[in-house]
Amino acid sequence: MTNKFQNQQQLKNASNAALASILNLTLLPVIGFIALYSIYKKTKPHNIDHYHAVLGMKINIIAAIVLLLVTALMILLGGFDSPWTWVYVISYFTIVHTTFIMIALWVLVRSWSGDKLFNDA
Amino acid sequence: MKYESQGIAKMYFIAAIGLFVGQILFGVTMGLQYVWGDFLFPAIPFNVARMVHTNLLIVWLLFGFMGSAYFLVPEESERELYAPWLAKIMFWIFLVAGALTILGYLLVPYATLAEMTMNNLLPTMGREFLEQPTITKIGIVIVALAFLFNIGMTILTGKKTVITLVLLTGLAGLAVFFLFSFYVPDNLVLDKYFWWFVVHLWVEGVWELILASFLAYVLIKVTGVDREVIEKWLYIIIAMALISGLVGTGHHFFWIGTPDYWQWLGSIFSALEPIPFFxxxxxxxxxxxxxxxxxxxxAAVLWALGTxxxxxxxxxxxxxxxxxxxVNYYTHGTQITAAHGHMAFYGAYVMVVLTMISYSMPIMRGQKAANVKAQALExxxxxxxxxxxxxxxxxxTGxxxxxxxxxxxxxxxxxxMVVQDKIAIFYWLRELAGLVFLIGLLLYIYSFFAKGKEVGNIEAIAS
Known part of the structure; x- marks a missing residue:
């Protein structure tokens, strides 16, 4: 449960964290994650900025595993010189990568309004 | 409906949906011809089916754009349409010219059609997507100019908003860039330049302005978010669309005998093209x-988000x-291009027209929104x-x-052709997906006739 009270700095940190998350998924891999981690270090548990920093890191770690590990496995098992390997790898990578970008986009929008990904029940 | 003349949009939308059905029927036919080469041959050869499929797409989208503009502009400009009678006349001219052109494609050989329409006086036929006889192209220009005049006068003599000005810029660009289709140089490289000045600058240039303005309009209406907020977004989106899209034309110039610098310019600027969509x-x-x-x-909210x-x-x-x-060195003109073309046209332009129809059609039929069952079907x-x-x-893509x-x-x-045999499984699967698309489209049409519980004018305040 996050604190209801949110100050401007927390909101700014939350949106910066969500932005760093998207950047790591798109233009600035690794650098985006370092930025995200540095924002995380500045936050305190139960605040909205902490929530978004943690969520951003979770999304990016899961994305890294799902994209890199599964892709590597596909290439290892399918063989580098098989055309079918590349049919699966390129299709899989494109669609899954885009899905993570879409999730990160929605998270960014939610962070702008100081909301969590899902409303508390 | 605030203004009576907005109702003109209805006839444009009905024609658009009718032609959309035609486009998909020819798409499904052609999809089958990929794996069953003699299907409907010689009545409808593959090249004719393809031409009808792509030309119908362009024509019905233009009907959709015009209908959407006729609905949107009076409301935004806070006045009736400048000349509703002109919009009605142009509708029939465009519909008859379009139908005759399609019949021409289907009933006579293309070369005969060129002779019949006196293409030799001003040769413009034979280029992909711009196959229309010269006389049809002249008709398109007349319709586009009359439409632009009507919309332009309504906007300029009424209240001006960012949405209408962006829309007017996009529509003016649509008319102006089509003029390049009349110039067909003998030099094939030059010819390709001018061909892309129509095709690319339409779909990756000015049409994006039209798309953004329609989307902004519907989102204002269905969300109630301040116009100022939406207008700021609109400015940034169209700026990015033009910055990336105009020089991005270079990605068509990689392998057609143009200077090497186009490989850099085309790559860099077209790599920026996802930004406005993002x-x-x-x-x-x-x-x-x-x-x-x-x-x-x-349903309209779903279409808007989906777009x-x-x-x-x-x-x-x-x-x-x-x-x-x-990358394009390997992929140029392969089925990857077809994959991109299908999803881009559907996602950007088909869906935004369906968004506008979804929002406006119930209003033109005297309802705030379609009934519960109709919306569920939609x-x-x-x-x-x-x-x-x-x-x-x-x-x-596979x-x-x-x-x-x-x-x-x-x-x-x-x-x-050996490779075509090896990828036939994908064509069969694509055909199946195409049939599902057709079922979806028929269901969409049926949703207009479905009877059910009215939703009334209830607008719950979002929590």
Whole structure:
């Protein structure tokens, strides 16, 4: 449960964290994650900025595993010189990568309004 | 409906949907011809089916754009349409000219059609997507100018908003860039330049302005978010669309005998082209998240969000997939291009027209929103068409990757037709997805006739 009270700095940190998350998924891999981690270090548990920093890191770690590990496995098992390997790898990578970008986009929008990904029940 | 003349949009939308059905029927026919070459031959050869499929797409989208503009502009400008009679006359001229052109494609050989329409006086026929006889092209110009005059006068003599000015810029660009279709130089490279000045600058230039203005209008209406917020987004989106899209034309100039610098310019600027679509998605998500009301027309909200997401996927992601020169060296003109083309046209332009229809049609029929059953059917049709288009794109992408590998990348490249046999499984799967798309479209049409519980004028305030 996050604190209801949110100050401007927390909101700014939350949106910066969500932005760093998207950047790591798109233009600035690794650098985006370092930025995200540095924002995380500045936050305190139960605040909205902490929530978004943690969520951003979770999304990016899961994305890294799902994209890199599964892709590597596909290439290892399918063989580098098989055309079918590349049919699966390129299709899989494109669609899954885009899905993570879409999730990160929605998270960014939610962070702008100081909301969590899902409303508390 | 605030202004009576907005009702003119209805006839344009009905024609658009009718032609859309024709486009999909020819698409399904052609999809089958990929794997069953003699299907309907010689009555409808593959090249004719393809021409009808793409030309119908362009014509029905133009009907959709015109109808949408006729609905949107009076309300935004806070006045009746400048000349409703002109809009009605132009509708019939455009419809008859379009129908005669399609019949010409189907009933006589293309060369005979060129002779019959006196193409030799001003030769403009024979280029992909711009196959229309010169006389039809002149008709399109007359209709486009009359339409532009009507819309322009309504906007300029009424209240001016950012949405109408962006729309007017886009529509003016649409008319102006079409004029390049009348110039057909003998030099093939020059010819390609001018061809792309029509095709590219339409779909990756001025049409994006039209798309953004329609989307902004519907989002204002269904979310109640402040106009100022939406207008700021609109400025940034159209700036990015023009900055990236104009020089981005260079991605068509890689391998046609043009200077090498186009490989750099085309790659860099077209790599930026996903940005406006990315921002459009961010914009749509943001205003829906900040909405002040839950509009009764849930189907329209779904179409609007779907447009943003699918445009980003089809035009942005699938465009970027093969736009860099070193990648395009292998992928140029393969099924990857077809995959991108299908999802981009559907996601960006088909869906935005359907968004406008979804929002405006109930209003023109005297309702705030369609009845509960009709909306449920419409949302089913949304998912059927959208998911099947995702699969069409995925199957064509798979076919394209295999085609590139076997035909262009492998150390022992195979001939084109041998490769076509090897990727036939993808064509069968694409055909199945195409049939599902057709079912979705028929369900969409049926939703207009479905009777059910009225939703009334309830607008719940969003929590």
């Amino acid at each position: 921002m459009m998605t961010l914009f749509a998500f943001n205003v829906v998240n900040k909405r002040r009301r839950d509009h009764a027309n849930k 943003a997401v699918m445009a980003f996927l089809g035009a942005g992601v699938w465009g970027f997939l093969h736009t860099l020169a070193p 949302m089913w049709s949304f998912w059927l068409m959208t998911v099947s288009m995702v699969f069409i794109t995925l199957f064509l 076919a394209g990757i295999l085609q590139v590998y076997l035909q262009r990348y492998s150390e022992a490249p195979l001939p084109f």
